[in-house]
Amino acid sequence: MRICEDGKDIIIKDTKQFDLTHTFDCGQCFRWNRQEEGYFGVAMGKALYITQSGSDITLHNTTLADYKQVWEGYFDLGRDYAKIQYTLSGDPVLSAAMLHGSGIRILAQDTFETLISFIISANNNIPRIKLIVERLCQNFGQPLEYGEKYYMFPTPERLAACSLEDLSVVKAGFRDKYILDAARKVVSGDIQLEQLKAVSFAKAKAELMRIKGVGEKVANCIVLFGLGHYSAFPIDVWIKRIIDHYYFGGEDANCDIGEFAKGKFGDLGGFAQQYLFYYARENKVAK
DNA sequence: CACCAGGCCAGCA
DNA sequence: TGCTGGCATGGT
Numbered sequence: 001m002r003i004c005e006d007g008k009d010i011i012i013k014d015t016k017q018f019d020l021t022h023t024f025d026c027g028q029c030f031r032w033n034r035q036e037e038g039y040f041g042v043a044m045g046k047a048l049y050i051t052q053s054g055s056d057i058t059l060h061n062t063t064l065a066d067y068k069q070v071w072e073g074y075f076d077l078g079r080d081y082a083k084i085q086y087t088l089s090g091d092p093v094l095s096a097a098m099l100h101g102s103g104i105r106i107l108a109q110d111t112f113e114t115l116i117s118f119i120i121s122a123n124n125n126i127p128r129i130k131l132i133v134e135r136l137c138q139n140f141g142q143p144l145e146y147g148e149k150y151y152m153f154p155t156p157e158r159l160a161a162c163s164l165e166d167l168s169v170v171k172a173g174f175r176d177k178y179i180l181d182a183a184r185k186v187v188s189g190d191i192q193l194e195q196l197k198a199v200s201f202a203k204a205k206a207e208l209m210r211i212k213g214v215g216e217k218v219a220n221c222i223v224l225f226g227l228g229h230y231s232a233f234p235i236d237v238w239i240k241r242i243i244d245h246y247y248f249g250g251e252d253a254n255c256d257i258g259e260f261a262k263g264k265f266g267d268l269g270g271f272a273q274q275y276l277f278y279y280a281r282e283n284k285v286a287k
Numbered sequence: 288c289a290c291c292a293g294g295c296c297a298g299c300a
Numbered sequence: 301t302g303c304t305g306g307c308a309t310g311g312t
Contacts, residue, residue, distance in 0.1 A: 173308025
């Protein structure tokens, strides 16, 4: 892998295990959308159009400084995914899932955005989660000029200043009060998000679960996608289905699936979970 | 008209 | 501690 500057573009040549489609469509993020030949998104306060041609990835209209400061970390380019895949390939189910989702990278997303996005995800479907997140940004996020006008994800301060009535425009349903509780706990310092990167996986999860609307599953998503705790293994309906289907002959696993995953995947649980989730959804594993 | 969607909370044994 | 109904909204 090597970095080249080409006018206003940054080209990452000869990337390994990096596929934009699988990375953006595996369900971990909500603000990247297919546009023309590539994907357009707003993340970490910046807009980006990104394309892929074979193993070359082009970040359009950006700078080397932004690449180093933002995108290299965001796309997890310092990690050896070949090594992860090799370790997980001892499991035949994971082997199939990794073949299908080759090139998935776990994005290092903004913690607050991840917190609010996965609160919205509860008992919801992905297209509508994306709509609600966009409405949050358009109504309360700072505008960003990139050809047209786009919007950053709102700050904790801006959301904490909202009333339930203010928030009603995003149509988050019963989750609106949870969004406010989260924003207010962050602004007051009751929950210190940045510090949760340095504490243990269990401690970070326990802290997040003090927020209304953050239960076991949502907390696991936040620590995995927004805090870099890669041993987290979020269990949702799709993971439950695929574990039952492939490891328990289609019967109810009838055990703690979290413990089961911990024993099987160890501290690579988060990576395993993303491959399995994507595999289950794309193959529409039956209930 | 039901039922479902990356679940969670409150109330109850 | 473990279970269940209800929950806002929009799509099928």
